[in-house]
Amino acid sequence: MPRDPIESTFSDIQSMKVRGAARIARAAALALKEYCTHNTFASSDDLSSRITTAGARLIEARPTAVSLPNAVNLVLNTAYHLKERGTPTREAVRVISATCDEFVAASIKAAETIGEIGAKRIVDGDTVLTHCNSEMASSVLIHAKEMGRAFRVIVTETRPRFQGRLTASLLAKKGLDVALIPDTAARVYMHDVDKVVVGADAIASNGAVVNKIGTSQIALIAHESRAKFYVAAETLKLSSDTLLGELVEIEQRSPLEVVPKRWVESNKNVKVMNPAFDVTPPEYIDLIITEKGVFPPQGIVLLMRDLYPTPTTNLS
Numbered sequence: 001m002p003r004d005p006i007e008s009t010f011s012d013i014q015s016m017k018v019r020g021a022a023r024i025a026r027a028a029a030l031a032l033k034e035y036c037t038h039n040t041f042a043s044s045d046d047l048s049s050r051i052t053t054a055g056a057r058l059i060e061a062r063p064t065a066v067s068l069p070n071a072v073n074l075v076l077n078t079a080y081h082l083k084e085r086g087t088p089t090r091e092a093v094r095v096i097s098a099t100c101d102e103f104v105a106a107s108i109k110a111a112e113t114i115g116e117i118g119a120k121r122i123v124d125g126d127t128v129l130t131h132c133n134s135e136m137a138s139s140v141l142i143h144a145k146e147m148g149r150a151f152r153v154i155v156t157e158t159r160p161r162f163q164g165r166l167t168a169s170l171l172a173k174k175g176l177d178v179a180l181i182p183d184t185a186a187r188v189y190m191h192d193v194d195k196v197v198v199g200a201d202a203i204a205s206n207g208a209v210v211n212k213i214g215t216s217q218i219a220l221i222a223h224e225s226r227a228k229f230y231v232a233a234e235t236l237k238l239s240s241d242t243l244l245g246e247l248v249e250i251e252q253r254s255p256l257e258v259v260p261k262r263w264v265e266s267n268k269n270v271k272v273m274n275p276a277f278d279v280t281p282p283e284y285i286d287l288i289i290t291e292k293g294v295f296p297p298q299g300i301v302l303l304m305r306d307l308y309p310t311p312t313t314n315l316s
């Protein structure tokens with residue numbers, strides 16, 4: 001049977017075969033491109049309606065990374081406008097595919113730009129802590145190394161899925177001086193840390209950052225130790241719906257990521273909870289590094305109003 005790009009990408013994202021907010025967004029855009037180039041459509045109306053259903057399915061794969069709906073909606077808006085203009089189907093397919101490719105190229109470029117901007121904040125002698133596996137945070141550290149900065153990196157394991165191991169091996173391959181620690185050792189080592197750099201799955205209009213579970217604890221102890229706390233994230237992570245009072249949904253994942261099945265079976269009275277993300281309040285964040293420059297968390301709302309003037313309702 002031919003591969004269904006929507007269902008296979010849905011399952012890759014849900015199972016975390018594809019993970020990390022930027023990669024999830026790129027995978028969704030490429031799935032929509034494949035969907036529209038490998039199917040036949042009766043009209044641009046038919047294309048717009050079917051790609052909207054496909055996009056809605058992809059958005060359901062994981063609820064927290066706002067880059068996913070932001071990427072899908074960009075493609076769906078293009079399809080909608082092409083339909084409204086009565087664009088011939090073949091041309092509509094061409095424009096939508098080009099939009100998806102441009103989105104992916106812009107996302108890769110944003111990671112480079114964030115790396116270049118963020119690297120300027122790392123200086124010789126620094127100890128930098130990072131959590132989970134963020135392409136944007138890693139880009140900052142790799143660019144700093146390429147700029148010749150001498151610093152060391154501490155990476156938390158990031159239970160329960162151990163994404164920190166991915167980060168540690170990536171950075172070590174790039175020649176960085178890396179140590180891996182259990183999440184529970186973060187406070188012990190924070191005394192040595194000058195800066196924390198993490199990524200984001202969503203950024204709210206008040207500057208709060210949603211990222212991998214454990215991030216907010218690290219922010220709290222960084223604050224206690226007077227270490228700087230930086231978030232590296234493309235503007236695609238801005239959740240414009242939060243301007244309208246919406247909350248970012250925190251994904252709860254399977255208890256089986258935390259404990260083995262036989263343990264669950266022999267401890268039926270224990271409820272095992274596994275939230276995948278948490279929220280770091282703006283007061284614990286020094287800077288948000290984006291491809292459009294660096295912002296204090298309090299400045300995010302202005303950036304959001306510039307980039308998303310009409311989120312869902314006209315606020316003016």
Ligand code: RUB
Nearest residue numbers: 019020021022134135136199200212
């Ligand atoms: C990944 C995670 C990352 C952000 C940012 O969580 O929390 O810090 O997604 O990543 P998960 P990036 O492993 O559950 O997807 O900078 O790569 O977009």
